[in-house]
Amino acid sequence: MNRRHPTQEAITFALLLAFGFLFLLPFLWMVSTSLKPLEETMKMPPEWIPSSFQWHNYPDAMRAMGPFWTFAGNSLLLAGLNVVGTVLSSAWVAYGFSRLDWKGRDACFFLLLMTMMIPFPVVMVPLYTLFRDLGWIGTMKPLWVPSFLAGAFNVFLLRQFFLTLPRDLSEAARIDGCSEFRIFWQVILPLAKPALLTVALFQFLATWNDFLGPLIFLARESHFTLALALQALQSTISGTPWHHLMAASTLVVAPVLVLFFFTQRTFIRGIATTGLK
Amino acid sequence: MNRAERRNFARAMLFVAPWVVGFLFLNLYPFLASVWYSLCDYSALSVPVFLGFQNYADLFRDPVFWKALSNTVLFALFAIPLGTALSIGLAVLLNQPVPGQGLFRTIFFLPSLVPAISLAILWQWMLNGPVGLVNMAVRPFLQAINAVAGTSLQAPDWLNDPNWALWGLVLTGLWGTGHAVVIYLAGLQEIPVELYEAAELDGTTPWQRFVHVTLPMLSPVIFFNVLMGIIGALQTFAVPYILTGGADGPGRSLLFLATYIYQHAFDYWNMGYASALALILFLVIVVLSFLAVKLGEKKVHYGGR
Amino acid sequence: MLLAGLLAALVGCAGGGDRDEKGKVVLEYWEKWTGHEKEAIARRVEAFNRSQDKIHVRMLTVSRIDQKMMLATAGGVPPDVVGLWAVNLPSYSENNALLPLDRLAAEFGISEGNYLPVIWKLCNYRGFLWSLPSTPSVVALHWNKDAFREAGLDPERPPRTLAELEEFNEKITRKNPDGSLERIGHMPQEPAWWMRDFPTWFGHPVWDGGNRMRMDDDACRKFFGWLESYPRRFDGPAMYKLRGAFGNFASPENPFFTGKVAMIMQGVWMDGFIKKFARPGFRYGVAPFPEPVEHPGAPLTVAETDILVIPAGAKHPRESMEFIAWLQRRENMEALCLEQKKISPLREVSADFLARHEHPYLRTFQELAASPRALPALTIPTFREFENDLSVYTNLVLLGRMEGEAARMEMSARQQKALDAKLNRWNRVAPVRTAEWRKEVGS
Structure with missing residues (x-):
């Protein structure tokens, strides 16, 4: 691939430009609409630049959603708890599946892989009754406690990573009289930082974006997440105040994009490795 | 087991305990309970009443179930091949030595980060018939065709038209395909350059190299992504649910198995019927995944690794 | 550290007793209203709280309130009082989600005689009282006088029969050069809130109140025939395109205010929205929504009501009832209805209420509500299933994608089956359930 035609390169670049433009357009459209006065959202043909920037659409949309900062706080709290829960429990369990030898390990691991095939809609009704019987409906517990019980996919990922770490590390530590817990905590975890960071980021995203879980488990408006509050806004307003909806959508997307720009490298590497397994 | 083995086992159990608890309470119990509820009349507000296979019998005679099933499968059939082709295409473009590679990669990737709720609301607006951006782009083309061919093609009213709504959703999905682009790009970068050089010495065209080198070498990655795509597409819920404002879409064209399950469970409080639907969804996933794996065993090229 | 902090925050959230610092019982009251309707109920709640030394009502606005309730x-954590719609009663009571109120209501001196007959009927189901009204509604035709004048029609004369409505409709409707609609006289899908009740205008409701859907009877056939005539006359997709550009209901872009739809079925509250959002000088009229044949003296309307219920398992039914009963007193109810710009559900209306009400057509609405032909809205155990199907099939017919007869027959079969299933289930649990309810109400 070293001898390249300049024309071929130009075509490639032009195609990339075209597709890049197409992929960016919806974002621009969202932000543009969010800053327009209501009358202008329905104008034909549309203007890309609002005649006057309606910055107050943002506070207006936030007010229309209800206690915006409570919802944002809930989303953040849930995302935080889920990240902590998932990283700790998945690493802990993955350690048991990768760096310890025990009878039945492979059979159990196969079972774990199989559970990935069970979709959430299959278990949501019994989970709802289970959480009800535990007295958890009306609280936020259904949305974070389970994360402390190690999700299959994350265990799988971390196990693969732990397997790549040399066995001698553990042996040496054992000879030094380290307990298994200390080996996990002081030897393996520090080495697994990039993998843990990947798991943390994906879990953050998954929780922040989750919709079905909050929809069925949250019965109190004061526990709503941003995603659920945005859907409530969409469903209560009949008709189409698109400027408010776009402003609110932008507010829900923005934190994710900010997070991405700060962690781009980990993100891309994480996706590349998880997708190749 | 001797003492050492027992100690060993106990220690391992300490480590895997969280998963065991999770497996029992979040997978095994709910799954078995679903099976039981699917044989009952159940509303969560009263005790389940045993019905036998009534729910399943009803289900097979329920045209809406068949509609939801066919929508779900059709969506997977359209969205997965199109998404795969687009993301491989973009990845191949990105893999060329062009300026701004990292920037383009970021641009393609960003939409896949957008939460389903925002994605759906944004596309509801993009796909608006009279004033949506998509039709704004489509209209000039249609007018050109109309002028030349004398036809009277009109831009579809995407989300209000039973024939177009599903395609609107497919379009929405294509925008969020960047995740796969990143994966394929990484896969492409792992293909040894020597293979291309050898092929080039043989006087092959770029297309031949793509078909005979790139695709086979990339096939394990494609296989994995398609499998994950199937499992994901069959569970589609949030985007169509929000696009339609919690309804079924025109002519039920945006009703999916997952939305139908939700409707019966938490709208009609027919949880028995919902559970029967859920188990059918599970079966569909198992069967299609199994087929994909069988097909994969034949076609996927693992030799290069 | 971080984890401990987060956990502490959560525990903090989870706590919260049902008594305030002064020892008053705190009731959680969920309502659906927003805007000026919310402010009106909030002022009533405040007045109640001021009058109380034992109970404090805390009101929350909840979206999609029927599902959340x-x-x-x-989930075992119901609020104390919920503002629902009467159409929710059958399925919610049969599902064991509500507390029957007969005994409590009687203790507070509330009885049938206080209410408009149709409203009382709506609050009852299967022989039990499940709710008391908050604010009722009856529907009527609203017409845009300017649109009438522009079409060469007498702006002061509303259509008196359905045929006349359609005749006016065609005169008023205007098309753009490209064939799209600029204005339509009337279309059934705007606002579509009472689609389920249209068959009543053609003769009878779609359900006989027992175990039979009446979708194969005359009225329903005529209704679907009427729907089918729309795409033939106005081009189905064009109607939906017009609709796609409609603005928010509570905004100046409401299609009725902008003149995009000239005749709509609406309730008494519409005047409040018109005063707030329509351009100054917007002129409209209100009349009974026309039937195929004129019935002078006994106009037809469908009545519906917002209701207050106490969910099953709520912790303070007596205190909740005290609040509900307080709101049923004439002065409080009238204050609420006045501020929400609605009619009163009570049989006796004070002169003061009539005098202070700003609605120019209040008399029309009061007459409709008191009419012997004010029929209760469709309240059917399969309400959600019915609504869902109805929106799918009417949409297909109005688009011109399905023949009216075919849609009606398909839907009829489906809905009869859904009703059968519901009733089967009900019949199995009915003896136990009604015994429980009887015990609850002490009869």
């Missing part, structure tokens, strides 16, 4: 009740 079921989630919370089935």
Whole structure:
């Protein structure tokens, strides 16, 4: 691939430009609409630049959603708890599946892989009754406690990573009289930082974006997440105040994009490795 | 087991305990309970009443179930091949030595980060018939065709038209395909350059190299992504649910198995019927995944690794 | 550290007793209203709280309140009082989600005689009282006088029969050069809130109140025939395109205010929205929505009501009833209805209420509500299933994608089956359930 035609390169670049433009357009459209006065959202043909920037659409949309900062706080709290829960429990369990030898390990691991095939809609009704019987409906517990019980996919990922770490590390530590817990905590975890960071980021995203879980488990408006509050806004307003909806959508997307720009490298590497397994 | 083995086992159990608890309470119990509820009349507000296979019998005679099933499968059939082709295409473009590679990669990737709720609301607006951006782009083309061919093609009213709504959703999905682009790009970068050089010495065209080198070498990655795509597409819920404002879409064209399950469970409080639907969804996933794996065993090229 | 902090925050959230610092019982009251309707109920709640030394009502606005109420009740954590719609009663009571109120209501001196007959009927189901009204509604035709004048029609004369409505409709409707609609006289899908009740205008409701859907009877056939005539006359997709550009209901872009739809079926509250959002000088009229044949003296309307219920398993039914009963007193109810710009559900209306009400057509609405032909809205145990199907099939017919007869027959078969299933289930649990309810109400 070293001898390249300049024309071929130009075509490639032009195609990339075209597709890049197409992929960016919806974002621009969202932000543009969010800053327009209501009358202008329905104008034909549309203007890309609002005649006057309606910055107050943002506070207006936030007010229309209800206690915006409570919802944002809930989303953040849930995302935080889920990240902590998932990283700790998945690493802990993955350690048991990768760096310890025990009878039945492979059979159990196969079972774990199989559970990935069970979709959430299959278990949501019994989970709802289970959480009800535990007295958890009306609280936020259904949305974070389970994360402390190690999700299959994350265990799988971390196990693969732990397997790549040399066995001698553990042996040496054992000879030094380290307990298994200390080996996990002081030897393996520090080495697994990039993998843990990947798991943390994906879990953050998954929780922040989750919709079905909050929809069925949250019965109190004061526990709503941003995603659920945005859907409530969409469903209560009949008709189409698109400027408010776009402003609110932008507010829900923005934190994710900010997070991405700060962690781009980990993100891309994480996706590349998880997708190749 | 001797003492050492027992100690060993106990220690391992300490480590895997969280998963065991999770497996029992979040997978095994709910799954078995679903099976039981699917044989009952159940509303969560009263005790389940045993019905036998009534729910399943009803289900097979329920045209809406068949509609939801066919929508779900059709969506997977359209969205997965199109998404795969687009993301491989973009990845191949990105893999060329062009300026701004990292920037383009970021641009393609960003939409896949957008939460389903925002994605759906944004596309509801993009796909608006009279004033949506998509039709704004489509209209000039249609007018050109109309002028030349004398036809009277009109831009579809995407989300209000039973024939177009599903395609609107497919379009929405294509925008969020960047995740796969990143994966394929990484896969492409792992293909040894020597293979291309050898092929080039043989006087092959770029297309031949793509078909005979790139695709086979990339096939394990494609296989994995398609499998994950199937499992994901069959569970589609949030985007169509929000696009339609919690309804079924025109002519039920945006009703999916997952939305139908939700409707019966938490709208009609027919949880028995919902559970029967859920188990059918599970079966569909198992069967299609199994087929994909069988097909994969034949076609996927693992030799290069 | 971080984890401990987060956990502490959560525990903090989870706590919260049902008594305030002064020892008053705190009731959680969920309502659906927003805007000026919310402010009106909030002022009533405040007045109640001021009058009380034992109870404090805390009101919360909840979106999709019917679904959230079921989630919370089935989840074992119901609120104390919920503002629902009468159409929710059959399925919610049969699902065991509500507390029957007969005994409590009687203790507070509330009885049938206080209410408009149709409203009382709507609050009852299967022989039990499940709710008391908050604010009722009856529907009527609203017409845009300017649109009438522009079409060469007498702006002061509304259509008196359905045929006349359609005749006016065609005169008023205007098309753009490209064939799209600029204005339409009337279309059934705007606002579509009472689609389920249209068959009543053609002769009878779609359900006989027992175990039979009446979708194969005359009225329903005529209704679907009427729907089918729309895409033939106005081009189905064009109607939906017009609709796609409609603005928010509570905004100056409401299609009725902008003149995009000249005749709509609406309730008494519409005047409040018109005063707030329509351009100054917007002129409209209100009359009974026309039937195929004129019935002078006994106009037809469908009545519906917002209701207050106490969910099953709520912790303070007596205190909740005290609040509900307080709101039923004439002065409080009238204050609420006045501020929400609605009619009163009570049989006796004070002169003061009539005098202070700003609605120019209040008399029309009061007459409709008191009419012997004010029929209760469709309240059917399969309400959600019916609504869902109705929106799918009417949409297909109005688009011109399905023949009216075919849609009606398909829907009829489906809905009869859904009703059968519901009733089967009900019949199995009915003896136990009604015994429980009887015990609850002490009869």
